[in-house]
Amino acid sequence: MKASAAILLMILxxxxxxxxxxxxxxxxxxxDAILQAPTAAGMRWFGTDDLGRDLFVRxxxxxxxxxxxxxxxxxxxxVIGVSYGAIAGYVGGRVDAVMMRFVDTLYALPFIxxxxxxxxxxxxxxxxxxxxxxxxxxxxxxxxxRGQTLSLRERDFIDAARLSGVSTARIxxxxxxxxxxxxxxxxxxxxxxxxxxVESFLSFLGLGVQEPQTSLGALVDAGVNQMEGAxxxxxxxxxxxxxxxxxxxxxxxxxxxxxxARQSR
Amino acid sequence: MSLLEVESLSVSYDDVAxxxxxxFKVRRGESVGIVGESGSGKSQTALxxxxxxxxxxxxxxxxxxxxxxxxNAGARQLNSVRGRRIGIVFQDPMQALNPYLRVGKQLRQxxxxxxxxxxxxxxxxxxxxxxxxxxxxxxAQFRAYPHELSGGMRQRVxxxxxxxxxxxxLIADEPTTAxxxxxxxxxxxxLEELRDDTALLLITHDLGIVAGRCERLxxxxxxxxxxxxxxxxxxxxxxxPHTKKLLAATLRTDRGDIAEPVTGATVLGVDNASVSYRDxxxxxLVAVTDVSLxxxxxxxxxIVGESGSGKSSLVRALLGLIPMQRGKVVYAGELLEGPVLSRxxxxxxxxxxxxxxxxxxxxxxxxxxxxxxxxxxxxxxxLSVKSRSDRVIAMLNKVSLDENILRRFPHQLSGGxxxxxxxxxxxxxxxxxxxxxxxxxxxxxxxxxxxxQLLRDIQRETGLSIIFISHDLGVVRAISHRVAxxxxxxxxxxxxxxxxxxxxxxxxxxxxxxxxxVPDPRVTPIAAPLKGETPSPLxxxxxxxxxxxxxxxxxxxxxxSPELRTISNxxxxxxxxxxxxxxx
Numbered sequence: 010m011k012a013s014a015a016i017l018l019m020i021l022x023x024x025x026x027x028x029x030x031x032x033x034x035x036x037x038x039x040x041d042a043i044l045q046a047p048t049a050a051g052m053r054w055f056g057t058d059d060l061g062r063d064l065f066v067r068x069x070x071x072x073x074x075x076x077x078x079x080x081x082x083x084x085x086x087x088v089i090g091v092s093y094g095a096i097a098g099y100v101g102g103r104v105d106a107v108m109m110r111f112v113d114t115l116y117a118l119p120f121i122x123x124x125x126x127x128x129x130x131x132x133x134x135x136x137x138x139x140x141x142x143x144x145x146x147x148x149x150x151x152x153x154x155r156g157q158t159l160s161l162r163e164r165d166f167i168d169a170a171r172l173s174g175v176s177t178a179r180i181x182x183x184x185x186x187x188x189x190x191x192x193x194x195x196x197x198x199x200x201x202x203x204x205x206x207v208e209s210f211l212s213f214l215g216l217g218v219q220e221p222q223t224s225l226g227a228l229v230d231a232g233v234n235q236m237e238g239a240x241x242x243x244x245x246x247x248x249x250x251x252x253x254x255x256x257x258x259x260x261x262x263x264x265x266x267x268x269x270a271r272q273s274r
Numbered sequence: 275m276s277l278l279e280v281e282s283l284s285v286s287y288d289d290v291a292x293x294x295x296x297x298f299k300v301r302r303g304e305s306v307g308i309v310g311e312s313g314s315g316k317s318q319t320a321l322x323x324x325x326x327x328x329x330x331x332x333x334x335x336x337x338x339x340x341x342x343x344x345x346n347a348g349a350r351q352l353n354s355v356r357g358r359r360i361g362i363v364f365q366d367p368m369q370a371l372n373p374y375l376r377v378g379k380q381l382r383q384x385x386x387x388x389x390x391x392x393x394x395x396x397x398x399x400x401x402x403x404x405x406x407x408x409x410x411x412x413x414a415q416f417r418a419y420p421h422e423l424s425g426g427m428r429q430r431v432x433x434x435x436x437x438x439x440x441x442x443x444l445i446a447d448e449p450t451t452a453x454x455x456x457x458x459x460x461x462x463x464x465l466e467e468l469r470d471d472t473a474l475l476l477i478t479h480d481l482g483i484v485a486g487r488c489e490r491l492x493x494x495x496x497x498x499x500x501x502x503x504x505x506x507x508x509x510x511x512x513x514x515p516h517t518k519k520l521l522a523a524t525l526r527t528d529r530g531d532i533a534e535p536v537t538g539a540t541v542l543g544v545d546n547a548s549v550s551y552r553d554x555x556x557x558x559l560v561a562v563t564d565v566s567l568x569x570x571x572x573x574x575x576x577i578v579g580e581s582g583s584g585k586s587s588l589v590r591a592l593l594g595l596i597p598m599q600r601g602k603v604v605y606a607g608e609l610l611e612g613p614v615l616s617r618x619x620x621x622x623x624x625x626x627x628x629x630x631x632x633x634x635x636x637x638x639x640x641x642x643x644x645x646x647x648x649x650x651x652x653x654x655x656x657l658s659v660k661s662r663s664d665r666v667i668a669m670l671n672k673v674s675l676d677e678n679i680l681r682r683f684p685h686q687l688s689g690g691x692x693x694x695x696x697x698x699x700x701x702x703x704x705x706x707x708x709x710x711x712x713x714x715x716x717x718x719x720x721x722x723x724x725x726x727q728l729l730r731d732i733q734r735e736t737g738l739s740i741i742f743i744s745h746d747l748g749v750v751r752a753i754s755h756r757v758a759x760x761x762x763x764x765x766x767x768x769x770x771x772x773x774x775x776x777x778x779x780x781x782x783x784x785x786x787x788x789x790x791x792v793p794d795p796r797v798t799p800i801a802a803p804l805k806g807e808t809p810s811p812l813x814x815x816x817x818x819x820x821x822x823x824x825x826x827x828x829x830x831x832x833x834x835s836p837e838l839r840t841i842s843n844x845x846x847x848x849x850x851x852x853x854x855x856x857x858x
Contacts, residue, residue, distance in 0.1 A: 164634050165630075165631065166635050168590075169627065169635055170637075171595065171615060172614055172622070172626060173623070173649035173699070174619055174649070174652045175648060175649075176615075179652070184637050187637075187639035188638060190639070
């Protein structure tokens with residue numbers, strides 16, 4: 010757990026500080042220096058792309074964008090999913106049935122089709138990516154939280170709160186929600202890599218962030234086109250993407266073990 | 275040579291010793307009891323003997339079974355002994371039996387594993403064993419899955435699986451703790467009857483169980499064997515101060531002071547209450563049928579019954595936590611109805627509940643200060659932070675807790691501390707009626723005694739009325755003024771505590787008294803007074819619901835349900851009451 014957290018922090022730190030150290034700007038083209046291999050000379054650590062833009066700075070920018078999208082989308086799904094699931098689970102009965110059938114309906118929508126529709130209607134828009142990813146992730150979160158709430162609701166301390174006259178809203182947000190923290194935290198660390206993948210996938214298809222902005226997925230897309238001549242354009246962002254995904258997954262697994270152990274003790 | 279010789283056995287987890295240099299012996303055919311409070315290391319000792327400790331435990335010392343060293347032995351060697359020469363019975367048979375395998379198959383596997391029988395011969399042996407442990411229709415039960423059996427039947431199957439290889443030693447770890455008291459008596463009798471010359475190591479927290487059934491006792495405290503000796507001498511002249519404390523904390527059903535009846539005004543009346551549930555298959559489960567009770571000011575009314583008697587459903591319905599289908603609750607001259615949150619705050623705060631399991635009753639993510647202060651926050655929001663915290667501290671002091679636990683979380687409290695916090699939370703609104711639902715059942719003997727004393731003290735100071743739900747008649751005798759006995763959702767007897775214990779009027783009450791273990795080796799345990807188990811409330815018997823288990827049954831009993839009637843100050847629901855003598 011410590012190792013993956015350390016790797017993530019280090020990547021984040023370099024992504025923030027890196028572009029300041031490098032003399033190059035992310036959107037500056039230089040047709041005298043296209044497709045240069047990585048070299049320390051001229052601070053071209055990751056080389057350049059087919060427009061002569063510095064890949065180190067672009068990769069750092071891509072990491073920022075990718076992490077931002079993933080974390081914001083996960084937070085959006087966290088807030089919506091936890092409130093929705095906790096209310097459905099605690100209130101129960103008909104309300105629960107209606108709320109969860111709505112979730113089922115959304116589940117049934119084909120995701121890619123949904124995203125392409127959004128893009129067509131609203132044009133390409135950075136904000137839409139958050140919405141698109143958040144819109145699928147909160148469904149899982151709501152289901153998990155509802156299940157947990159159903160079991161928490163049976164615990165005696167909920168009855169004790171009702172007997173002392175604590176309001177339903179306060180029971181949900183003071184007694185139910187904090188006890189979901191463990192499972193929710195674990196689930197968030199597992200949805201972040203999911204969101205990263207979805208964002209990369211959308212960018213790879215050309216539905217994601219737009220030039221001159223970039224993301225890891227867009228960089229991989231560009232790298233695939235130059236794979237034969239300039240393999241670094243694919244290898245560097247792809248490796249970083251894999252490392253980030255693995256680190257988040259390991260972190261999530263470790264957190265889950267940690268909370269499971271505490272619960273069984 | 276002794277059958278089992280344990281020498282300086284130690285078990286530790288991450289350098290924390292849970293068993294510390296324990297040495298003892300068990301001779302062939304002998305019955306030895308291991309007693310101690312929770313955390314005393316008695317179960318860890320049993321697991322260590324069997325090589326069943328989890329991987330993160332370290333174990334040292336020597337365990338010699340019939341001359342063979344088992345400490346840190348390999349799996350192959352252990353497997354040749356476990357199940358074959360040492361039988362094991364655990365507390366929860368549902369966890370110890372494989373839910374996917376039919377009962378007969380599980381028992382047959384044991385025989386096959388140890389090459390004792392195979393094919394049709396094994397089947398015959400298994401059926402014979404099931405018959406010996408008293409399973410009705412063993413040929414049919416052979417094909418039953420564990421979930422199709424009742425709790426008592428499952429524990430009989432466990433006993434059968436432990437004894438089918440005719441082992442030299444039987445280790446039983448709290449074998450009856452999960453069972454009702456009348457079923458416990460049956461299982462203990464069966465254990466005694468079946469074991470012949472098999473040595474028995476019986477691990478329990480209940481001194482009443484070992485008193486009449488074990489020849490020798492080992493007393494554990496915090497991983498150390500503090501006293502051992504013949505049961506009679508440990509009981510009559512204990513040497514270790516902790517043993518003395520354990521013995522002093524036992525509650526007996528056959529002697530001890532009983533509080534005089536209370537003659538205050540009636541504060542709470544329950545009239546013809548009925549509670550029912552719909553289960554998933556849409557069958558109607560009637561948990562409580564036509565129960566009427568009254569509670570006086572300053573009185574402790576005990577509600578006694580085994581699992582499925584409806585005692586918890588009754589109080590939850592009167593509190594408004596679950597709906598009451600019929601009947602009414604009158605508190606201070608006014609009707610209480612509807613779900614708890616819809617009731618007037620002034621009425622709601624007067625009735626509070628203390629739960630059985632403090633671990634589940636306290637929110638694990640809140641600190642003690644917030645837990646105890648929350649009722650004040652909800653009911654008197656105008657109260658300043660300072661005066662709220664003053665009242666929380668005063669309340670904690672009242673339940674003998676120090677204010678340094680204010681910042682702690684529930685998992686940082688001991689069982690006794692946690693239950694005191696739960697009591698403090700229930701009392702901080704100064705209720706008139708406190709309902710305790712098995713409030714001391716999860717506590718160790720010494721702590722239980724303190725909590726009971728605390729309740730008595732608070733009652734004396736404030737005139738609090740208490741409804742005390744319990745299955746433990748020793749506790750009931752110690753705390754209550756009056757007792758109501760329930761069976762399968764119906765009241766069968768209501769009487770003053772003294773008269774109920776000396777001359778019960780209902781055969782079921784008498785059976786409960788006889789089945790309660792007495793922590794005194796001079797008292798011979800009474801053979802299990804009742805056969806069978808409580809029937810399912812989904813299909814209650816006709817007429818008097820107790821008649822299939824009653825030894826005084828006559829033809830009238832299966833035809834007509836008895837009304838509660840008053841015979842010399844006792845309300846009893848039995849056709850034969852008055853005609854039969856049940857006094858002890």
